[in-house]
Amino acid sequence: DGGITQSPKYLFRKEGQNVTLSCEQNLNHDAMYWYRQDPGQGLRLIYYSQIVNDFQKGDIAEGYSVSREKKESFPLTVTSAQKNPTAFYLCASSIRAHLGETQYFGPGTRLLVL
Amino acid sequence: EDQVTQSPEALRLQEGESSSLNCSYTVSGLRGLFWYRQDPGKGPEFLFTLYSAGEEKEKERLKATLTKKESFLHITAPKPEDSATYLCAVHPNTGNQFYFGTGTSLTVIP
Numbered sequence: 001d002g003g004i005t006q007s008p009k010y011l012f013r014k015e016g017q018n019v020t021l022s023c024e025q026n027l028n029h030d031a032m033y034w035y036r037q038d039p040g041q042g043l044r045l046i047y048y049s050q051i052v053n054d055f056q057k058g059d060i061a062e063g064y065s066v067s068r069e070k071k072e073s074f075p076l077t078v079t080s081a082q083k084n085p086t087a088f089y090l091c092a093s094s095i096r097a098h099l100g101e102t103q104y105f106g107p108g109t110r111l112l113v114l
Numbered sequence: 115e116d117q118v119t120q121s122p123e124a125l126r127l128q129e130g131e132s133s134s135l136n137c138s139y140t141v142s143g144l145r146g147l148f149w150y151r152q153d154p155g156k157g158p159e160f161l162f163t164l165y166s167a168g169e170e171k172e173k174e175r176l177k178a179t180l181t182k183k184e185s186f187l188h189i190t191a192p193k194p195e196d197s198a199t200y201l202c203a204v205h206p207n208t209g210n211q212f213y214f215g216t217g218t219s220l221t222v223i224p
Contacts, residue, residue, distance in 0.1 A: 004157075006157075031210075035214075040216060041216060042118065042201075042214035042217070043158075043201070043203075043212075043214040044214075045211055045212070048210065048211070050210065056210070058211065059211075088155075098145075098210050099145065100146030100163070100165060101146075102146075102148060102160055102163050103148070103160075103203075103212060104160055105150075105157035105158045105159075105160075106157050107156055107157045108155070108156065108157045110155075
């Protein structure tokens with residue numbers, strides 16, 4: 001079955017701690033994305049990657065970092081610099097980043113601060 | 115500034131009562147408009163992509179239409195299992211970014 005997996009489903013972060021959210025896809029898509037979803041707000045783009053070893057900042061990249069060492073994987077690190085990390089994090093992928101290709105989403109990771 | 119507005123914020127329907135959800139957008143040019151369904155605590159599920167004014171797509175009780183300034187998601191004879199939040203997103207001609215609306219929360223009462 002092709003799809004996008006995210007882990008863990010729930011993640012708890014202590015003050016001053018960096019945490020990493022996993023995103024894997026087996027759709028052979030070139031482009032991958034990270035969004036943050038807060039109640040009452042639309043999805044906001046954190047980072048996206050068009051191709052391996054390349055990534056671009058979205059609207060709210062401060063306090064986050066990413067890597068794209070493999071086509072299938074696009075992990076997101078929430079650093080201690082992100083002061084309000086509590087949110088639902090969604091990973092998505094598309095065949096390519098341009099040309100209006102559909103983005104497909106994973107099941108999400110909910111991050112909570114202890 | 116590129117913007118996407120969805121209305122209403124919330125909608126309650128009786129089972130079988132047809133209605134429409136609206137997505138209006140202001141972008142410099144449109145590569146694509148996308149509709150998703152999101153259940154609580156889950157990732158958005160893709161429904162439709164529309165590329166040009168006049169285009170229509172259908173799937174079961176749902177039909178999406180597109181004009182130059184807005185899109186409608188028509189729900190015909192809804193059932194309780196259609197209850198979810200419906201999200202609209204646009205991909206402008208410039209850049210690689212999608213812009214999402216805040217969604218319409220639909221509740222269908224048996």
